[in-house]
Amino acid sequence: MRITLQSGNIPAPKFRYSPCVKIGSSYQVSGMVALDPASGTLVAGGPAAETACILSNLQRALPDYGLGLDDLLIARIYTTRMDAFVDINSAWEAVFTADRVPPARTSVGVSALPLGACVEIEFSFVKSEASII
Amino acid sequence: MRITLQSGNIPAPKFRYSPCVKIGSSYQVSGMVALDPASGTLVAGGPAAETACILSNLQRALPDYGLGLDDLLIARIYTTRMDAFVDINSAWEAVFTADRVPPARTSVGVSALPLGACVEIEFSFVKSEASII
Amino acid sequence: MRITLQSGNIPAPKFRYSPCVKIGSSYQVSGMVALDPASGTLVAGGPAAETACILSNLQRALPDYGLGLDDLLIARIYTTRMDAFVDINSAWEAVFTADRVPPARTSVGVSALPLGACVEIEFSFVKSEASII
Numbered sequence: 001m002r003i004t005l006q007s008g009n010i011p012a013p014k015f016r017y018s019p020c021v022k023i024g025s026s027y028q029v030s031g032m033v034a035l036d037p038a039s040g041t042l043v044a045g046g047p048a049a050e051t052a053c054i055l056s057n058l059q060r061a062l063p064d065y066g067l068g069l070d071d072l073l074i075a076r077i078y079t080t081r082m083d084a085f086v087d088i089n090s091a092w093e094a095v096f097t098a099d100r101v102p103p104a105r106t107s108v109g110v111s112a113l114p115l116g117a118c119v120e121i122e123f124s125f126v127k128s129e130a131s132i133i
Numbered sequence: 134m135r136i137t138l139q140s141g142n143i144p145a146p147k148f149r150y151s152p153c154v155k156i157g158s159s160y161q162v163s164g165m166v167a168l169d170p171a172s173g174t175l176v177a178g179g180p181a182a183e184t185a186c187i188l189s190n191l192q193r194a195l196p197d198y199g200l201g202l203d204d205l206l207i208a209r210i211y212t213t214r215m216d217a218f219v220d221i222n223s224a225w226e227a228v229f230t231a232d233r234v235p236p237a238r239t240s241v242g243v244s245a246l247p248l249g250a251c252v253e254i255e256f257s258f259v260k261s262e263a264s265i266i
Numbered sequence: 267m268r269i270t271l272q273s274g275n276i277p278a279p280k281f282r283y284s285p286c287v288k289i290g291s292s293y294q295v296s297g298m299v300a301l302d303p304a305s306g307t308l309v310a311g312g313p314a315a316e317t318a319c320i321l322s323n324l325q326r327a328l329p330d331y332g333l334g335l336d337d338l339l340i341a342r343i344y345t346t347r348m349d350a351f352v353d354i355n356s357a358w359e360a361v362f363t364a365d366r367v368p369p370a371r372t373s374v375g376v377s378a379l380p381l382g383a384c385v386e387i388e389f390s391f392v393k394s395e396a397s398i399i
Contacts, residue, residue, distance in 0.1 A: 106297030109378025112242025245375025
């Protein structure tokens with residue numbers, strides 16, 4: 001059965017979808033853009049700031065989803081600013097530090113994103129039976 | 134083992150891939166563009182019409198896949214017309230009505246889609262053990 | 267628990283992510299661009315050559331991941347050259363021949379890809395309990 005998971009620590013979606021859905025051991029987080037937790041609007045500052053905000057919001061929400069970063073299977077990064085990929089990558093590496101096993105990742109340069117964002121990241125988690133027990 | 138699932142209610146793929154694949158409890162529907170069930174060609178009418186057609190075709194095929202909309206984990210919307218996102222969203226909300234728990238969703242603006250489509254949607258389903266039993 | 271899978275038969279990732287991650291029965295391969303196994307740099311030759319290289323590298327790595335092509339759920343093709351989709355498709359059909367059940371597939375035209383590639387493909391695998399036993 002599909003269960004919707006919500007967190008009061010991040011802005012609610014602007015459209016009709018669930019921020020995170022759980023079916024069995026699969027947890028799927030919808031594509032996130034960089035919404036300021038206080039104002040609910042897109043943060044200023046471009047690719048680096050948006051990436052840092054998305055990863056910060058994810059970490060704020062994960063406890064409410066019953067997940068940790070170690071359950072992350074893959075992150076899919078969409079950006080309208082592939083020319084600033086080095087900045088996106090630096091923000092990524094500030095969270096996924098060299099001392100931890102990184103998840104899989106796919107990065108794609110696109111033409112437009114919701115709310116005028118320049119970075120959007122989607123996250124797929126799987127909770128293995130071992131970690132459920 | 135990979136099982137391919139087909140439906141006689143929607144046009145067959147134009148290329149060599151399976152419209153829906155099942156492995157274990159994961160059911161993956163290939164990216165769908167808005168093919169008219171009668172003619173097999175792209176429907177006219179733009180973003181709203183294409184979105185409505187894709188969601189209609191999905192619902193026509195689901196019984197043959199052994200799935201229901203409640204098994205949907207995430208829909209990934211790709212569009213060359215992010216400027217018409219409000220129309221895509223209206224067509225979405227006509228199916229995913231306010232009285233049901235919505236799936237996760239990711240929306241991305243892209244530069245081109247197969248067959249000249251302006252909307253393509255990919256669907257990932259998971260059938261939990263509870264719903265299989 | 268997240269396990270990172272590596273293969274010495276293909277170039278290592280240029281950024282901090284795992285080439286393939288396993289959690290439970292889900293195996294997720296990161297988006298691959300066409301890196302020459304000998305030089306580690308992007309192959310020349312455009313869409314057809316890049317697609318063939320990616321699929322060749324995938325097949326070189328699969329034994330180290332404990333996977334076969336029959337475990338492939340879906341391939342997601344991103345290309346900056348949707349105008350050359352026929353060439354990409356030919357390279358695809360050279361691997362996914364008519365005598366085997368094809369996986370699901372999603373194809374999207376995008377504006378830019380890492381390392382200046384014109385084709386990137388992401389692969390999601392699931393190993394069913396039947397094939398694990």
